[in-house]
Amino acid sequence: MLRILKFLKPYLPLLLILIVFTSLQVWVNLQLPDYLARIINDGVVKEDQNQIMTLGLSMLGIALVGGICTVIAGFLSSRIGMGFTKDLRSALFTKIESFSLSEFNKYSTSSLITRSTNDVQQLQTVVIMILRMVLAAPITAVIAIGKAYNTAPSMTWILVVAVIALLSVIGAIFYLAVPKFVLLQKLIDRLNLVVRESLNGIRVIRAFNNQKIEEKKLEVVNSDITRTTLFVNRVISLLQPSMFLIMNLAAIGIIWFGAHLIQTNDLGIGNMLAFMQYSLQVIIAFLMISIVFIMVPRAKVSVTRIAEVLSTKLIVTDPEKETKIEESNKGKVEFRNVNFGYSHADEKVLENISFTAEAGKITAFIGSTGSGKSTLISLIPRFYDVTEGEILVDDVDIRKLKQEELHNLIGYVPQKAVLFSGTIKDNIKYGSEGATDEQVIEATNIAQATDFINSLEKKFDTLVSQDGTNFSGGQKQRLAISRAIVKNPQIFIFDDSFSALDFKTDAALRHALFEKAKGKTLLIVAQRINTIIDADQIVVLDEGKVVGIGKHKDLMKSCGVYKEIVDSQLSEKEISNSLK
Numbered sequence: 001m002l003r004i005l006k007f008l009k010p011y012l013p014l015l016l017i018l019i020v021f022t023s024l025q026v027w028v029n030l031q032l033p034d035y036l037a038r039i040i041n042d043g044v045v046k047e048d049q050n051q052i053m054t055l056g057l058s059m060l061g062i063a064l065v066g067g068i069c070t071v072i073a074g075f076l077s078s079r080i081g082m083g084f085t086k087d088l089r090s091a092l093f094t095k096i097e098s099f100s101l102s103e104f105n106k107y108s109t110s111s112l113i114t115r116s117t118n119d120v121q122q123l124q125t126v127v128i129m130i131l132r133m134v135l136a137a138p139i140t141a142v143i144a145i146g147k148a149y150n151t152a153p154s155m156t157w158i159l160v161v162a163v164i165a166l167l168s169v170i171g172a173i174f175y176l177a178v179p180k181f182v183l184l185q186k187l188i189d190r191l192n193l194v195v196r197e198s199l200n201g202i203r204v205i206r207a208f209n210n211q212k213i214e215e216k217k218l219e220v221v222n223s224d225i226t227r228t229t230l231f232v233n234r235v236i237s238l239l240q241p242s243m244f245l246i247m248n249l250a251a252i253g254i255i256w257f258g259a260h261l262i263q264t265n266d267l268g269i270g271n272m273l274a275f276m277q278y279s280l281q282v283i284i285a286f287l288m289i290s291i292v293f294i295m296v297p298r299a300k301v302s303v304t305r306i307a308e309v310l311s312t313k314l315i316v317t318d319p320e321k322e323t324k325i326e327e328s329n330k331g332k333v334e335f336r337n338v339n340f341g342y343s344h345a346d347e348k349v350l351e352n353i354s355f356t357a358e359a360g361k362i363t364a365f366i367g368s369t370g371s372g373k374s375t376l377i378s379l380i381p382r383f384y385d386v387t388e389g390e391i392l393v394d395d396v397d398i399r400k401l402k403q404e405e406l407h408n409l410i411g412y413v414p415q416k417a418v419l420f421s422g423t424i425k426d427n428i429k430y431g432s433e434g435a436t437d438e439q440v441i442e443a444t445n446i447a448q449a450t451d452f453i454n455s456l457e458k459k460f461d462t463l464v465s466q467d468g469t470n471f472s473g474g475q476k477q478r479l480a481i482s483r484a485i486v487k488n489p490q491i492f493i494f495d496d497s498f499s500a501l502d503f504k505t506d507a508a509l510r511h512a513l514f515e516k517a518k519g520k521t522l523l524i525v526a527q528r529i530n531t532i533i534d535a536d537q538i539v540v541l542d543e544g545k546v547v548g549i550g551k552h553k554d555l556m557k558s559c560g561v562y563k564e565i566v567d568s569q570l571s572e573k574e575i576s577n578s579l580k
Contacts, residue, residue: 003310004303005122007087011080018076018131025069026139030147030281031062033274065493076348077131085124088306091145092116095309102317102343107309116190119302126292128301133288148233148278151271153258159279162250166283169242170290176235182230185301219273225380243287250279287485300419315343316382317402323400330359331490331521332396332408335378338389340379348387349375350544353360358488362514362522364532366565367541373525374415376541377495381410382522393491411484413497415525417476424453425460427479431487443486446512448505449478473500481509491521498531506531529569538562553579 008015008032047553096112107115149156155402198205198214205214254276261267348373359365367372378384379391382403392396398406411431419427428443435443441462444450452475456462468476477500486491492513496504516523524531533552540548540555540562541544548559555562566575 003307004088007084007091010087011083014076014080015131018080019135021073021076022136024071025066025073025141026136026143028062028066028069030140030143032044032059032280033147033151033277036195047513060383068347071137074132077128077135080131081124084127085120089120092120092309094305095312096527098314099312099315100385101378102315103310103312105344108189108193110151110196111189113196114185114189114192114307115302115305119185119305122295122299122302123306126295129295134292137285137288141282144278144285146280148275148282151278152258152261152267152275152314153191154266155254156252157274158257159282161247161253162279162283163286165246166243166286168289169239169246170286173235173239173290177232177244180232180235181302183302184225184232185305187221188191189386190221191225193220194221234560239287243283247280247283249274250283254279257428260501316385318402319400322405323396324405325394325409326372326402330396332359333357333363333391333491333521333523334392334393334395336390338391339387340375340384341387344465348544353389353546355537355539355546355549357521357523359521360519361533362524362534363534363537363539364524364526364535365539365541366518366526367563368561370543371541371544372544373541375497377493377523377525380411380491380493381407395414409490410493411487411491413477413484413492413495415495415499417468417473417480417497417500419464419471419476421466421495423461424456424464424479425561427464428460428482428486429483431483435453435486438480439486439529442448443482444462444478444514446485446509447478447482448501448509448512449475449482452478472500474505477501478505478509479511485513485516488529489520492517492523493524494524494526496525496527503530529562529566540565 007104009570045471093116096116104112134561145156145159150158194214196216205211223347231322253273258267258272258275262269334356336354338350339351341348355363365376367373375384379386379396380393385399393401393406393409420430425437425440428440431443432439441450444453451461453459464470468479471479477497481497484494498509501509506528507530524532524535532538536551537549538552538555539546540559542561547561550557550558555573556566566578570578
């Protein structure tokens with residue numbers, strides 16, 4: 001909770017001003033019943049038109065001042081509420097950006113989206129309502145009760161009974177609604193997950209004609225949300241009629257007992273009406289508080305979920321005392337006895353990995369599915385941190401480098417090409433914002449993307465849809481490779497980034513890339529032997545262990561796992577040619 005409240009600190013001056021104007025608004029508005037009583041008791045009885053006119057004009061002036069205060073208070077509460085949640089949303093997004101893949105695995109993507117949007121929105125609504133209603137309600141209730149007692153002490157018991165009845169109703173509704181709010185937020189997470197999964201997999205769903213299955217999944221969670229929401233709304237819907245019933249019974253009681261007091265000259269007509277106005281103000285104040293407090297439990301769930309993300313301890317962090325790599329760095333990457341296992345798993349994914357990728361050479365990684373190739377590559381940019389051992393860049397442990405400095409050295413192309421909304425040029429320049437048009441064209445030439453870009457009507461200004469759905473897999477891969485090339489890093493990492501390319505394009509791209517990247521470190525994960533057959537060093541992985549390191553010809557003689565992979569992909573003639 002304290003992590004959330006600290007975001008209100010910059011708005012404390014505005015909050016103090018809001019309290020002043022809210023108090024002034026309440027005090028001014030509660031003067032009107034007094035003037036009404038004086039008009040009725042004095043002006044009407046004495047038939048003094050001047051008195052009525054004076055008091056009436058005073059009431060208009062008070063109403064005007066109260067209206068101005070209400071507008072200012074409304075503006076300030078909205079400004080504080082919106083500013084508070086803007087800062088909170090920014091902090092939440094910044095925190096999520098700093099997550100390693102370990103933290104992302106802890107929360108689902110749909111849950112993080114819900115926490116950043118729906119949960120923050122819930123909190124924003126409650127904060128604004130608290131500032132507008134709850135802040136004014138206690139002040140109104142205290143002043144109104146005091147004025148009601150001064151106006152007609154003998155009828156104050158009616159007000160006390162009404163308040164007790166009011167609190168009983170609020171307590172009962174509160175007791176029934178709170179557990180359902182907790183369930184509702186979890187169900188919204190589940191709904192987001194189902195919808196996101198279905199939309200991402202729409203092609204597979206249609207290909208297997210399983211629309212009905214996905215509709216049933218959605219129907220289950222949708223029905224749960226509907227039932228829960230209906231229950232909550234039905235319970236809350238009892239609040240307003242109950243309040244009005246209590247309010248009307250209180251008014252009847254005031255009129256009934258007030259009439260007897262007026263008959264015995266113990267109470268003036270104006271005082272009775274003023275007492276009724278004060279009573280209504282008290283009941284309305286409690287009504288406003290109850291409405292907000294019905295929403296507070298749901299907001300409390302949202303606060304807990306937001307605070308959980310903000311308080312998550314990062315596994316991958318920058319060092320307190322950073323070490324810098326010399327500007328003359330070469331980009332050598334070395335693994336020393338590296339072990340790695342996921343936090344939620346007992347078994348190690350990688351075990352005793354040691355090798356050196358020299359600058360200016362191509363180091364390739366190959367192995368069967370699940371052998372740990374992509375996990376190994378993910379350790380270099382510190383998407384995960386090693387469990388044991390060291391990874392060094394130019395003889396410096398990467399954990400001693402700031403992540404920003406480490407990432408500046410790396411050009412990374414993931415297994416699944418990621419494109420962002422914008423133009424083709426924007427996506428390529430994402431690798432280097434200051435890249436010139438000539439550099440962009442050079443990068444696309446190397447990545448063999450220029451021809452298909454020029455075939456488009458708007459060429460480099462062609463819009464990329466969300467997730468790049470208006471491009472094929474091979475086109476997306478080439479654009480992602482162009483982004484890494486335009487960055488001109490010291491270390492290139494390609495995580496199976498050529499898999500969607502045909503053999504001719506793959507060969508042309510690798511030839512151009514190797515010419516451009518001379519003197520730099522190239523790390524390539526691949527499934528196809530043809531992609532890595534000419535590498536300076538091939539690291540063969542099997543079940544998370546290195547079972548062979550060397551060139552193609554050497555591994556064909558010394559590594560059975562590698563020979564099996566080659567035999568499964570190449571013909572005898574191709575194998576024979578590769579060994580010449």
